[in-house]
Amino acid sequence: ITLEKELRNGIAQKQFLFHYQSQAGGNGQLLGCEALLRWQHPSRGLLAPSEFLPLAEKTGLIAPLGQLALDMACGQLALWASHPELAALSVAVNVSSIQFRRPEFVEQVLAVLQRTGAEPHRLKLELSEHLLANNVPCVIEKMSVLKLQGVRFALDDFGRSYSSLSHLNQLPLNELKIERAFVHDVLTNNNDAAMAKMIVALAKILGLHVIAVGVETEAQKEFLSEAGCVEYQGYLHSHPLPVDEFELQVLKTK
Ligand code: G
Ligand code: G
Ligand code: MN
Ligand code: NA
Numbered sequence: 001i002t003l004e005k006e007l008r009n010g011i012a013q014k015q016f017l018f019h020y021q022s023q024a025g026g027n028g029q030l031l032g033c034e035a036l037l038r039w040q041h042p043s044r045g046l047l048a049p050s051e052f053l054p055l056a057e058k059t060g061l062i063a064p065l066g067q068l069a070l071d072m073a074c075g076q077l078a079l080w081a082s083h084p085e086l087a088a089l090s091v092a093v094n095v096s097s098i099q100f101r102r103p104e105f106v107e108q109v110l111a112v113l114q115r116t117g118a119e120p121h122r123l124k125l126e127l128s129e130h131l132l133a134n135n136v137p138c139v140i141e142k143m144s145v146l147k148l149q150g151v152r153f154a155l156d157d158f159g160r161s162y163s164s165l166s167h168l169n170q171l172p173l174n175e176l177k178i179e180r181a182f183v184h185d186v187l188t189n190n191n192d193a194a195m196a197k198m199i200v201a202l203a204k205i206l207g208l209h210v211i212a213v214g215v216e217t218e219a220q221k222e223f224l225s226e227a228g229c230v231e232y233q234g235y236l237h238s239h240p241l242p243v244d245e246f247e248l249q250v251l252k253t254k
Contacts, residue, residue, distance in 0.1 A: 004059050006041070007052060011064050015040050018072060019240035022249065023092070023211060023233045030253055031231060032090040032124070035073050036240045037065075057098055066099035070112050076243070077118035085251055092124040092154060097131050106142050110149065120150035126177065128156055132164045140170055147172045154211075159195050169206055176203045178224075180214035183234070186223050197227045204228060 010016065018035040025031055039047040056062040073093045080086035099105060113120050125146070131139050143153055154175035155168075159182060178199050185192040196212070203210035212224045215234030224232070238249060 003052075003055060004061070007039075007055060007059070007061050007065075010039060010041065011061060011068055014068065015042070016065070016068060016072065017242070018069075018076070019242055020091075020246040021233060021240040022238045022246070023231060024237045026225060026230050026232075028237065028253065030089075030250055032092060033246065034092040034094075034126070034233060034240075035069070035076075037069055037094075053096075057096060060098075062096050062098050063102060066096055067108055067112075069093060070109060071116070074112050074116040074118035074123065077122050078116045081117075081119065081122075085254055086247060089250070090122045090124055090152070092126050094126045094156065095128075097128050100127060100131060100139070100142070106145050109146055109151065113149070113151075120146075121152060124152040124154055124174070126154045126156040129158065129161050132167045132171075136164075136167050136170065140172065143172045154209075157213075158199055165202075168202075173206075173208055175209040175211060177233075178210065178212045178229075183212050183214045183220060183224070184216075186220050193223070196224060196229075200224070200227045200229050 020033040023032045056065050073091050152174040156177050157179045158176045159179040182192040182196045186196050211231040212229050213233045215221050215232045215236045
């Protein structure tokens with residue numbers, strides 16, 4: 001049996017789960033979380049996205065997998081909504097460009113919100129810079145329809161690859177996520193430090209939230225804080241955690 005067949009079966013049998021990583025403010029207060037997909041493979045154990053996402057994108061299985069991920073995220077939001085301490089959480093979900101470009105994407109998101117009863121403004125979709133490479137008007141149109149319903153958007157890994165600054169202020173975005181590599185080397189590499197500062201400043205000019213991903217040390221956080229960044233995601237605060245551990249962490253930090 002090929003991995004492709006296993007992936008197809010795995011999606012049909014819902015062998016996927018999320019690990020949740022908290023997103024925190026300057027004082028460690030919880031602001032939300034990112035849902036990071038894992039495959040509970042029947043024989044190979046828990047697989048990270050790098051072990052199945054490339055295949056999913058190559059084979060088109062990213063469409064049903066992405067749909068499943070949206071279902072899972074909205075289902076979780078609906079569960080948390082009835083819990084006093086967890087109801088305020090928002091969940092960020094990564095959306096592959098291939099998935100976003102599909103004509104039925106907007107309808108599917110609206111349908112899953114309706115079916116699960118999740119509050120749209122608790123759902124944040126993380127889009128990739130690659131979407132800025134072509135047909136930006138179509139991207140804007142789709143984002144706008146969802147944004148009207150309250151769904152929020154972040155531009156992920158900002159600065160990693162191609163970025164059109166001219167398009168940036170046309171997109172109905174809420175947030176920029178600073179590329180992890182800049183954060184990693186912010187204290188040791190002048191170019192990365194400059195990029196991180198530039199992204200924070202750009203976000204401010206555009207009126208967007210900005211979050212630094214991959215913050216592992218207090219020193220990195222301090223540098224970013226001095227640059228004006230006030231939201232952090234990284235091992236310093238928390239690793240991505242299984243849902244029960246994540247919930248305990250949230251309840252403890254309240
Ligand atoms: O923690 P981590 O190894 O989980 O994530 C690796 C990469 O996989 C991240 O860059 C993230 O964007 C991507 N990823 C994680 N979950 C999902 C998902 O549900 N959908 C898509 N398209 N990408 C995801
Ligand atoms: O979608 P995105 O590429 O932003 O996903 C975030 C990725 O960064 C995930 O793979 C997650 O596990 C990883 N990550 C989150 N915090 C840290 C960190 O502090 N250090 C490192 N090395 N990776 C991190
Ligand atoms: Mn992401
Ligand atoms: Na991503």
